[in-house]
Amino acid sequence: MQSENVYIRARRVVREVAPLLRVVRAQDRALADQLKRAAQSVVLNIAEARGSDAGNARARFATACGSAKEVQAALHIASDWGYIGSQTATHLDRRLDEVCAITWCLAKR
Numbered sequence: 001m002q003s004e005n006v007y008i009r010a011r012r013v014v015r016e017v018a019p020l021l022r023v024v025r026a027q028d029r030a031l032a033d034q035l036k037r038a039a040q041s042v043v044l045n046i047a048e049a050r051g052s053d054a055g056n057a058r059a060r061f062a063t064a065c066g067s068a069k070e071v072q073a074a075l076h077i078a079s080d081w082g083y084i085g086s087q088t089a090t091h092l093d094r095r096l097d098e099v100c101a102i103t104w105c106l107a108k109r
Contacts, residue, residue, distance in 0.1 A: 003050045006102040010043045010064070013095050017071070020084055027083045035074040041067035042099065049106070061107035068100040 017039050025032035042064050049060035072093055079089035 002102055002106060003046065006064075006099055006106070007043070007046045007050065009095065009102070010046055010068075010099050013071070013092060013099060014039050014043055016092060016095070017075075020075075020078070020088070024078050024083045027081070028078075031074060031077060031083075035071060035078070038067045038070035038074060042071065046103065054109075058107045058109065061103040065100040065103040065107065068096045068103070072096050 017035065021032050021036055024035060045060045045064035045067060049057040049064065052060060075084065075089045075092055078084045079086045
């Protein structure tokens, strides 16, 4: 089931982002807080979609994709400012693209 698959993928991303939060927080508390909220939002919206009717599920999957894009942007900023390595940001960018592609497809069903 695609919704279970994307939920697992999103949780993997959260686990990879978690140690970066401490690094980013040491330099920029506001960015770290935004990154944390956006990463949580991806997983929480996917979970909510999995328990919703079709209309609400589509909206939650679309929101999850938007939050994944927000995580990507926060990681880009953290990389651009030298808080995290560019390879780390690129790696997570690819993982988040996968999450977003799946959630976007689920939102368009």
